[in-house]
Amino acid sequence: MTALGYIALSIGLLLIGALAGSLIARSAARRTAGKPAVLTVSDLVQRVVHSSHNGVVVLNSFGDVVLHNPRAAALGVVKGSQVDDRARKAAELVSQSGEVMEVDLSPLQSRVGRQPEAVRGEVRPLGDGFTVVDASDESDAVxxxxxxxxxxxxxxxxxxxxxxxxxxxxxxxxxxxxxxxxxxxxxxxxxxxxxxxxxxxxxxxxxxxxxxxxxLPEMTPVPVDEVVREALGRSRLAAESAGIDIDTDGPSELVVDGDRTLLVTALSNLLDNALAYSPPDSPVSVSRRRDGDFVEIAVTDRGIGIALDQQHRVFERFYRADPARSRATGGTGLGLAIVKHVAANHGGEVRLWSRPGTGSTFTLRIPAHGASASSAGDEEQPRAEQDAADRDTTLVPTGADGVDTGNGVGSPDHGGKL
CATH class of the missing domain: 1.10.287.130 (Signal transduction histidine kinase, dimerisation/phosphotransfer (DHp) domain)
Known part of the structure; x- marks a missing residue:
């Protein structure tokens, strides 16, 4: 065989070897990829601690932080690399006694941004001088x-x-x-x-x-015109007694997703409120319209109106803008609170425009039937825990001249008479 032949044979053997090595490497890689990663107990403990909803801090016998998760820092139990003094002192006592101890770790001073109002910590001994502080946010319970x-x-x-x-x-x-x-x-x-x-x-x-x-009852398609008709029927006697006529716009054929009984109750409460705070022979009107993915039902009156500094309180339980008038008419102070919660439970809201001596417009906004969940969810008020004063009322902004500037509420084209 010539020298050229030996060279060609060598090159061929090298190519074959390279190809075989590549195939073997790929096969080994596939076998390795199919196997789970080997985790140590320490790795698993780290993951558990860091994923905990509670704040977890491990301290040594000197009160130094050995381990903590991000939640502990968010709750203020750990600041920088130092644990809260109250937790450190409790850890010293627990280390000596060997018994579990509870400690109040609520913030002592205001911090910038949202912070928990109440933090409760449980300090437990781990042995060998180590202790763990398990802190939870108790703000909602408080x-x-x-x-x-x-x-x-x-x-x-x-x-x-x-x-x-x-x-x-x-x-x-x-x-x-x-x-x-x-x-x-x-x-x-x-x-x-x-x-x-x-x-x-x-x-x-x-x-x-x-x-x-x-x-709550299952939500079903509810014709708005039927809700208005039934609410007017409930308020007819009160309107006649007060000498007030209730005007309405024409049928709308609008439909919302909700519970008919609750919606009628909410609208009846708005009408009763308008009648209670309106002088005799003054107009009260009901109008309805579609606004994007929402249906708006507005009740407008020419009553005494509500001062700006009181508007954020009218949806509180038992609050009355005019206690004497409300008690004289048999008002309980719960009507508007019920309206607010009915709206929130339907994924909607209630809005208020008012001016003393001019009147008020309360607008009930409920997602329209067939509206996309994402669109309705953008403006949904949370139903879950509400603050102690129930003051998360949405107010419609007004311009300098008192004319409504938000969504047409109270404007002539919405049926309002303000």
Whole structure:
């Protein structure tokens, strides 16, 4: 064989070897890729700690931070590389006693941005001088407890008035048993107070269902015109008694997704509110329209109006812009709170435009039937925990001349008469 032949043979063998090596390497790579990565116990512990919803801090016998997760820093338990002094002192006691201890780690001073209001820590011994601080955000529980206390206090106060009145009136009836005129007069007052008490209890139950964990009725397509018609029927007697005519626009054939009973209740409450705060012979109107993925039902009155500094409070439970007028008309102070929660539970909101001496427009916004979930979700108010004062009301902005500048609420083309 010539030298040229040996060279060609060598090159061929080299190519074959390279190809075989490549195939073997690829096969080995595929086998390796199919196997899970080998994790040590230390790796798994690190992952568990860092993924925990609670703040976790491990301290040594000197109170130095050995390990902590990002949540601990977010809760303020760890700042830089130092643990909160309260946690460190508790860790020293736990290390000595060997018993679990709870410690309050709530922020002592305001920090920039959103921060937890209440942080509760549990310090546990790990042995060999090590301790772990397990901190959780208890802000929601604290806020809910504050809401519960305020609610019980308000309910107790509101129930005391009609119950006390019933007792006094019953005594008056007994004392005037021989005077038929007085008996009839006191009996009518007893009936009025009993009716008011019954309405208060009914609205308290409705509000507790809307705010509680009870499952709401299944949402179905509801014609808006039927909601308006039924709400007007409920308010007809009150309107006639007040000498007020309620004007409406023409049929709209609009449809929303919701619960018909709740929507009628919300609109009836808006109408009752307009009638209660309007002088006799003044106009009240109801209008409806489609605004993007939402349907708006607006109730407009020419009543006393609401001052700007009170507008953020009208949706609070038991708040009354004019207590004397509200009590005289039998108002419970819960009507607008119910409206707010009905709107929120439907993925909508209630808006307010008002000016003292001119009147008010309350606009109920509910997602239209067939509206995209993403579009409706952009403006949805959270139903879950609400702050103690329930003050997350959406206010419609007004211009310098008092004319509504937001979404046409209260403007002539929306049926309003402000």
């Amino acid at each position: 806020r809910l407890e504050a809401i519960r206390r305020d609610f019980v206090a308000n309910v107790s106060h509101e129930l005391k008035t009609p119950v006390g009145a019933l007792a006094l009136l019953a005594e008056a009836v007994l004392d005037a048993a021989d005077d038929q005129v007085e008996v009839r007069r006191f009996s009518s007052k007893i009936l009025h107070e009993a009716t008011r008490l019954g309405r208060l209890v009914t609205e308290l139950i409705a509000l507790s269902r809307l705010q509680g964990a009870e499952q």
